[in-house]
Amino acid sequence: MQKKQLTGFSLIELLIAVSIITMTIALTNVIYANFVQNDQRFSARSEMYADLLELTDEVREVVKNSEDEKGKGTLNSTECDWQIVRSDKKKGFNFDLETGKTTSGGVNYFLQAIELSCKNNNFEIKPFEISVLKIDIGNFGDLG
Numbered sequence: 001m002q003k004k005q006l007t008g009f010s011l012i013e014l015l016i017a018v019s020i021i022t023m024t025i026a027l028t029n030v031i032y033a034n035f036v037q038n039d040q041r042f043s044a045r046s047e048m049y050a051d052l053l054e055l056t057d058e059v060r061e062v063v064k065n066s067e068d069e070k071g072k073g074t075l076n077s078t079e080c081d082w083q084i085v086r087s088d089k090k091k092g093f094n095f096d097l098e099t100g101k102t103t104s105g106g107v108n109y110f111l112q113a114i115e116l117s118c119k120n121n122n123f124e125i126k127p128f129e130i131s132v133l134k135i136d137i138g139n140f141g142d143l144g
């Protein structure tokens with residue numbers, strides 16, 4: 001009688017193959033979860049940086065047109081608190097053509113440093129400063 005040779009996988013070989021496939025699936029699952037989490041963080045940061053340009057413009061307009069020392073600005077989910085930290089005043093000069101002398105007066109310049117601290121959901125950036133130049137033309141008296 002002839003013996004038939006059995007072909008196929010042994011139980012050990014099958015267990016090793018299933019273990020390798022399971023570890024590969026678990027590893028790809030962890031990598032994908034980290035990718036999604038990093039993508040969400042990047043999305044929140046990019047939204048915030050996109051909003052910062054518009055928010056700083058709004059803060060500059062508020063500071064130029066009012067006497068407020070601090071305030072808040074919100075755009076989409078980005079919130080910024082701002083306050084004036086420094087204000088330098090420079091007086092302008094008038095030049096008298098008849099006498100050839102300069103006198104103080106006329107235009108006054110105010111250079112103000114404003115500190116902003118902004119956050120978006122769970123992401124917060126370090127406080128940063130922007131500058132605003134205010135110009136006060138003053139009173140020229142009777143021009144007519």
